[in-house]
Amino acid sequence: MRSIDAFLDILGYRASWAGIVRIALWTVLFLWLAGLMIPERARQDLFSTNVAGLPISPMITLESDPAFIRDVPLPEKGKHFRIAWISDSSSILYKPGAKLIDLTKMGDHKLLAVKTLEALRGLGLANAHIDLFLRVSLRCLETYTLTKLALERHPDLLIISVSPVFIFNNHAVFKGDSHFAKASAVWGKNIDTWPWLFLMPSPADHLWALLTHRFTVFSQAPVYAEEIDALKHDFWTSLFPPLKNTQNGEKEDSMTENSLVFWVIQRYLKGDLSVLLNDKNETVNSKWYRQVIRLSDFGENSFNHLIVRKTLETLKNSGVKAIIYIEQASQAMKDDPGAWAIYQHVKDTFRAYEKEYGSDKIRFIIDVPPDVLAKAVYVTDDDIHFEQEGDMDKFLAQQIFELSKEPEGTKNEH
Amino acid sequence: MSDALLNLFADVLEVDASKLNDNTSPDNTSQWDSLAAMGLVVAIEEKFGIQLNTKEIMKMTSIGLARETLRAKGVAV
């Protein structure tokens, strides 16, 4: 390939500006034509088995798809009461003994949204439909992006669940590799989020976003990714003998998103892991979260504060009814008074927000009556995730039901 | 061709002197490998009756730089 110069010399081709422009035009034409030849397919999601047959649409695409959300037809307004529900793993009801982050087995678990929908029907709101924006390890910035995306579909009501561990965590304002934290297409629409375009999405993210929105070849690429991998696999096995399944040496588990773990262990625990471990030297979820919540930054000029404010402003300006609820930590967190105090501080901060942004249309759920969680069962050694939600579904349904009765308003005056 | 240095390089590298100039370097002349370079050092030292030190040899990464180095040592090339 080093001889491109020589090769072009042989052809007698001389590069010219007109030639460069021609090549560029041909490329665009080719990409467009290639897009016409690809049958468009629906994007996959993680939760279709959980919501089969129910008026719930999982909205989020699989990892790293710059299209962000699946192309789901809007249910007719008026006929349905449309709820958009933004939440992280805390609204998954885990099967006992399951691994929390095993995304391949989502069908094993239940969803709080499903239970709440059933409870809503019990209350007589039979036409509820949920756009489910559910993604594990959602951070502050991703919540903002999802709020923007959810509002583009003009729901009747928006529910945002807030993780007390992460909402003010200034060591994890967003997840490093999350594409919702590189949402140039979303942030570009508002002048006040333009500075983010230079900070979080890299030049390649902009390029992908642009190509995804302009060319079918690119927008369909993530949909076909699995199939292409299978073709590559077939290519390999057709040529070469398969390997017998042996493994020499132990296979080590390693983290891909390693930064938060690094800061906690190397900076705050000075390399001393024992704080996070049980007698069997396994990492204990609750101990981990209690360390992580300590990284909360309540300063008014923290990035988290800025983003939470933007999220609330966006809600207020949209005029859409909203419920913002703090995920309720287990009482077991009191074993660590330091962590518990910070949890209370998170709640206090939201009480201040409630004063500023709360209205008859924007409802904050900061505490729940004790009996709501009396029958709740948390995952073993975990302060955040449920196995059984107690009466949380009924409680949320009641709140939604009450808000649904509020008169439809115009945009909040600002 | 009366350039003594070019002729010396041409002899050692077994390349026609007309193909050499001050920009000739190991990067653009495949004959100038480390074996040939060894021969070059010996040939230069013998022909001009001088002793080259490591720094001077390191500097001679092209014929032009070899010329410059030799001139600095008082050799008229």
Next chain:
Amino acid sequence: MKFNLDYNSASFFVDLLALTLLIIPLLWVFRKPLARHILYIFSGIYLLSFIAPRLAVFYLFYWLIVSALQRAVYITEHKAVSQPDNLSAAVVSRLVFWCAIILTLIPMLYWKIDEWSLVTFINLHANDTLALLNKTIWEIDLTRNIYAPIGLSFATFRALDLIIKTYLGLIGKLSVDRLLFYGFFPPVLVVGPIIEYEEISDKNDHPGVPAPDDLLNGGFRTAWGFFKVLFLTSLLQPSTMILSHYQGQDVLTIWIYLFVYTWFFYINFSGYSDIAIGLARLHGYKLKENFNNPFFARNVVEFWSGWHISLYRFARRNIFVPLGGYRKEKHIFAIACTMVAIALWHSLSPSMVVYGFYHAAGVIANRHFSEWRTKKGIKLDHPLAQALCIFVTYLFVGFAFPLITLPLGTAMSFYAALLGIT
């Protein structure tokens, strides 16, 4: 707790490609060298900060130190040359030169000797430094992965080459913008090639803007590189499994996988070089080649002048020659040291020591063989003889590939399996 420090260089190059589309038109605005240098320095820093801002901080710190060292070497060497009779000036010049070499090498050596401790040190302290500069950037940095100092081996050798050339009087005193431009020249930041300063200096009447043929060639070259790195290598990727799954496989299977693995490795590495060279060309810079059909080399020496050429050239200029490689009595010693140094540049591990000596033995054997051949008047011009040479060289070179990635013990057990010894 095992941290995964792997970084996929492809994402850096896609970023650079996207940024290139923006930079190229800007080059017509930034015609003055200073403006252009600043544009590239910012681009390099900006791109590095998408790996992690702390990495950009680290490199800024590193290259500013190199800049100071370069000046010191230039000033003292200049004084020593202009005052040939001043013995103390010569001593000072040497002393400063050696201090500069050692200081430039320290981070890389520290990394190769104790990776985790350097990784912890750099990540913590560079992040702390960011906290002093800007809170939001510090908060963004906290979300970025923890990495080893990506590209440091390449940066170190670029810096060393600069300092050595300054000491030899081949490069004058560089202004900070010129030096940082060399330090942050985006195409070569993460996986080389180890360019020399002359390749990007302004001296050859560089017009500052690319010509149509630069765009055409650079564009094709970049596309070819991406095709290799993203498509071809992904087809051959399963071959890498053999390094962890060789036990209990048929001998023939291991050989086949090893064969494909060597091509995977070559296509991957040379693909990145194609992208780097292609992208540089898009900006109007002609970098030297980094590969030249190494697997069709007829002997080991030819292999090394076709494999990672920029490293080989660096080693020849700065290790082989100063060790007396051009003196008959030290020739063999210099070859051995150079090959071991090339090997250890990859990592300071026992398997790379073996790798270095293995290749040194190959080069020395080749020297003796060609001397013997010349003496006996044996010619290898027949196509079959040539083909045999290529095959034997490939076999020799490919056999050592597992040493590059496997620890010595595992490599030995791999070779046992490869040779059917159970």
